Amino acid sequence: MQKRYFLKAVSFAVAALAVSAPVMAQQWKPNKPINLVVPWAAGGSTDQVTRVTAAELEKVLGQKIVVVNQPGASGSIGTKSVWDAPKDGYTWAAGAAQDLGAYQTLGMLDVPATQWHLFLTVANVPVVGVNAGKPWQTMPQLLAEMKAKPGEVKVATAGVTSGGHNAMELISRAADVKYRHVTYDGGNPAAVATVSGETDLTTQLAVEQADFIRGKRIRPLAAVSDKPLELEGFGTIPPITQFVPGIKVPTNYFGIFIPKGVPPEVVAEVQRIWASNIANNEALKKYANSRGALFAPVSGDAAMAAAMPAIAANAWLMQDTGKAKVSPDKVGIPRP
Numbered sequence: 001m002q003k004r005y006f007l008k009a010v011s012f013a014v015a016a017l018a019v020s021a022p023v024m025a026q027q028w029k030p031n032k033p034i035n036l037v038v039p040w041a042a043g044g045s046t047d048q049v050t051r052v053t054a055a056e057l058e059k060v061l062g063q064k065i066v067v068v069n070q071p072g073a074s075g076s077i078g079t080k081s082v083w084d085a086p087k088d089g090y091t092w093a094a095g096a097a098q099d100l101g102a103y104q105t106l107g108m109l110d111v112p113a114t115q116w117h118l119f120l121t122v123a124n125v126p127v128v129g130v131n132a133g134k135p136w137q138t139m140p141q142l143l144a145e146m147k148a149k150p151g152e153v154k155v156a157t158a159g160v161t162s163g164g165h166n167a168m169e170l171i172s173r174a175a176d177v178k179y180r181h182v183t184y185d186g187g188n189p190a191a192v193a194t195v196s197g198e199t200d201l202t203t204q205l206a207v208e209q210a211d212f213i214r215g216k217r218i219r220p221l222a223a224v225s226d227k228p229l230e231l232e233g234f235g236t237i238p239p240i241t242q243f244v245p246g247i248k249v250p251t252n253y254f255g256i257f258i259p260k261g262v263p264p265e266v267v268a269e270v271q272r273i274w275a276s277n278i279a280n281n282e283a284l285k286k287y288a289n290s291r292g293a294l295f296a297p298v299s300g301d302a303a304m305a306a307a308m309p310a311i312a313a314n315a316w317l318m319q320d321t322g323k324a325k326v327s328p329d330k331v332g333i334p335r336p
Contacts, residue, residue: 028089029061030063031063034065035066036068037094041069056283075162083111093116098250098311099162101312104326117257119255120296122255124207125294126166127206129201153201156182157187163204164187170247170249230292250309258270
């Protein structure tokens with residue numbers, strides 16, 4: 001099962017953290033609030049999990065964490081503001097790890113993913129969710145409509161590089177269908193647009209659609225995954241591989257990113273917290289279970305290893321769809 005796989009990976013990662021976290025002479029204690037930039041609109045997948053995580057970190061650090069929404073340019077504006085801030089350990093970023101490679105490929109931020117310390121919390125699964133008033137009851141019916149009317153079905157996403165956009169691009173290429181892309185500043189606005197009928201469907205993440213699905217305002221046709229997705233209060237959403245054979249979907253990890261160059265005691269303390277407090281955090285587990293996400297906390301080298309398949313797949317998707325300004329292999333991202 002999908003969750004069992006993640007639990008094994010998490011257990012391994014926690015053990016690795018316990019022996020690999022840097023040993024510092026003095027434990028870091030922040031003496032002022034920490035700014036945590038969410039480069040997407042409020043209410044979306046990044047915003048949701050970041051606010052839960054920030055509240056849990058505040059309990060341990062004894063200091064306020066100020067979550068700042070700074071959307072724009074597919075998340076690159078807020079992420080760049082964190083990179084450009086003083087490297088004193090008081091400005092962090094949040095997001096999907098896969099975006100870090102795409103920013104460089106798209107020419108938005110010339111900073112490789114390896115220049116960030118990754119502290120991951122959950123893995124998110126995109127869902128093909130249609131407006132409840134639309135006629136499509138199954139994924140084959142939707143795909144048939146897209147084939148019959150190329151470029152007419154309107155799909156809402158949080159923009160290029162977002163989980164929703166990547167999911168729809170994978171489906172488009174694997175099923176040989178075309179769609180009309182309608183972009184928003186975050187996953188929540190994209191889901192709201194689908195509910196209102198402004199678009200026909202969204203392929204944003206389950207966490208952004210969960211309440212609308214439970215309220216029967218969005219009809220989920222498929223989880224963009226190779227495993228069924230269990231959503232509390234709804235039931236089972238079938239995997240896209242059941243309808244589009246051969247499609248490959250890398251795991252989309254979300255978390256907090258701290259730029260390299262900050263004082264090492266900052267990194268050591270956050271790694272310690274991840275191993276001792278986040279690895280089995282009940283608030284994050286509850287969030288994941290209720291929103292259709294996978295609880296998968298990991299940091300350090302294990303986090304980079306976990307995230308790299310999606311980082312590479314995302315960057316090369318940009319290249320193969322003609323959106324890249326810099327070939328991924330020119331910035332050290334080999335084709336998966």
